[in-house]
Amino acid sequence: MNLISVDCVLLNYNSGSLTVNLAEHLAKSPSVNSVIIVDNKSSNNSLKELNKVKNSKIVIIQNKDNLGFAAGINVGIRRALKKQTGQILIVNPDININNSDLSKLYLSQAQIISPVLKFKKKDTWLYDLGGKVNWILGRTYHKETSVMPSVSSHNNSIDFVSGACMMVSKNVFRKIGLFDERYFMYFEDVDFCLRAKREEFNIDVNLNVIVQHNLEIHKISKNLSKIKNSLISNYKFIKKWLPAILKPTAYLYIFFLVMKYLYLLLTTSYSTHSYFPERA
Template sequence: MIKINNFRVGIVIVNYNGGKYINDCVRSVFESTYKNYMVIVVDNASTDNSVKNLEEEFKDRITIIKNNENLGFSGANNIGIEYALQNGCEFVILLNNDTVIDKDLIHNMVSTSLSNDNAIISPKIYYYNEPNKIWSAGGGINWKKGLSYHYGFNKIDKGQFDEQKEIDFATGCCILIHKSVFDKIGFLAEEYFLYFEDTDFCVRAKRAGIKILYEPSAKLWHKVSSTTGGEESLITLYYGNRNRLYFNDKFNKKNKIYWLTYFYITRIIKFIVWNIKGQREKIKIVLEAKKDYNKSKMYKKIF
């Protein structure tokens, strides 16, 4: 019989100015029933007091890797993944710094993966401020629209998403990955910098024959978009639009007429609304994202 706690888990948490919430996240990890893990915080050149706060509270109980510049979600996670694998971790969990995990999350994710040929595992994610409202019960991809989506989004949990099932993608907010997956498909694609890198990774995994499962007994609470400032912040609009085009051009050529038509129609509608509201900076940033995509400028944009 396999002893689940024999498998070391690397918990990789990327931080960028997360002083208001990252200590809560790390604290919740230390309250886990699963004990064979190491916490790796990769800091993207934060300018707040988050690193200082972590060092004061957790001292040598965690590893903090300090980047000299902001390498984005994918670049920083890749540094943490490599460190975890070099230090004997069988599994890696990528975890957002604005989350709080349930005490049994690690155990339940590892157990489900081991029972399913080292599958990638996605948990049930709730809104932190509305603890019984679901943000994600696993992810799907609508290839005609060229968009990923979350099952259960904004639904009150009444047990209707309590069945384990195979899904299209697991959000990078919290995802468990066995080390063999990295051997097979590599790490996160760093050209995205922010957004769609998790979808890219999961599509590559699925096409390589790796199963992705939603596990409802693994739970956490997410302070949604705390780092990026919300769904219509300029940083979200820029990377979300640019990377959406790049992702679809990479993986979804057969549906191009559909997803590109949907993209332009919905952008035009948004432009009209934003123009009426006097939010012309949003129109400008989306046009800039489209322009940069056309010129293959996949780089870090300074805001």
């Protein structure tokens, strides 16, 4: 009898083949009870690809509208909470994860646990060790390093982990609720982790688990909607979390970022990866 059992939730938007490959891979694991795929009203043939999947572990839910990340993933989480398991793995289709990774995450002590996310940026492999909040500007940043620290020497004080891959105890959802659906995209994972920390749940990155995150880097001209969603969510985060005395400075910085992005859009074709969070 397998003592490790987890429900996985994947949010799909126009990533049909990636989502199918990951779902079928996860479903092969004896540690996985179910794989719940939520299609967020994809505009390509993703749903057709998903409906070809024939596996009793895989459940497909179709949203009538693109609800964004928070509301979209919540649909799957609600389904997972009805199942008799203790953990939910939230994972993006562009993550490579195996059964041994699942077991190590499951056995971690923290109630919200993430693997180290390995990704390539400007031809250099980097490791994401979680994130911190800049409470003066209301911005977030990821603790990235090109050299992995040793487990024994690392003191990983973080405010949040990426929603691209996090394993969450169902007790966390039952205590604090689901992701805040006022965030369409970005900052929903930060908000969720801060609410969990406020209730004294532990958040950590397991340095013994490294998974590859296959980020795509696009030109700024192709990412207007992502930039817009990032800034709107940042504004909502500031409004919700920052004390009144710090809000004017944070709002002014948001205005500066808007002007910066407009300038870059009009004068360059830089990748947006350096300027706003590609990762959830």
